Amino acid sequence: MVAASYSFYINCGGGKVATKNGKTYNDDTDEGGAAKFYHKENTIWAFSSTGNYLESKNPNYIPPIDESDKLSLNNNNNNDDAELYTNARASPLSLTYYGFCLGNGNYTVDLHFAEIVFTHDQTYKSLGRRIFDIYIQGNLVQKDFNIAEAAGGIGKAVIKSFNASVINGTLEIRLYWAGKGTTAIPQKSIYGPLISAISVYTDHGNGSGISAAAVAGIVVGVVVIIVLMIFAILWRKGCLGKRNSSTQELQGLELQTGMFSVRQIKMATNNFDRVNKIGEGGFGPVYKGKLPNGIIIAVKQLSSKSMQGNREFLNEIGAEEHQIELDWQTRKKICIGIARGLAYLHEESRVKVVHRDIKATNVLLDEDLNSKISDFGLAKLDEEDNTHISTRIAGT
Known part of the structure; x- marks a missing residue:
């Protein structure tokens, strides 16, 4: 029989803290990051963080308190616990803390918050709004939680x-950004959930022991999660499968590209609502979308029947530094080449083809700037009994 634990305390994003009431909060100073799972040695807790901060090259997953808020924090909190709120752990999308090897029974979960990133002065940094949802054991217990509003101010x-019920020795505390609040004020990439400390405790008498088999099962589960997270990170970095080649193609062009989750794209397009459909090309349908910061975007949804891939996509988003200056004589040469290509398709080819999507991005140039017509995703055969003309929206 392995003795079960009935409490644990975490100073999220900060160092070890011993309060006057005898509680010792474990330090939680791992740098964190997207797709991160971390278990601190000799403790019964772990955390995982998911999501990417939009348009941020150096995201901060452990934000320190703003200097202007220190005085407010010391004046409004007891001296023995103010240190818990000088740092916090943040995540752009989802932040989950796990408790392991707990005795079964009823627990009290205290979540400590303080808004330490925004300020309470009259500067631009006071305009941010942080809103997220709180889940305990998979159940939504607090919707649209705003730290500053609940605390009565910044700092x-x-x-x-x-209250939480533990029946299998584990506890899950999840903070989830629901897409609300601000994403670019006072600066980009400081939205999402944020927490200062966690206290979990119960009356020892209310719990029951946990068997060695259950503990072994929990440990095995943790190991499996860690392995899966490692594989996810390796895949993301292009170290597994075919993802490496596509990543190299993007990096080779030095494009200003960003990563978006499927959830963010669905939010921007209202789950690919047909009302937002603005066209259809060789890749598939194209939708109009709007990011939380107001930027209007076009989203290409790859069709399962599409024969196009990375190279065709890169051809459409080629970076400006790889473009060349064309004089009018060269432009004339290119246009005549396109016309010759179309004339061949319409009149000289054994199988007559109508392209139906001639545009700059569908014309490739070789090293001598000779025109090559590409992207026949919307092309049709020119048959006497079958018209190639259609009235539905297609192409760009």
């Missing part, structure tokens, strides 16, 4: 207490 601490 003030607030503790939210919840």
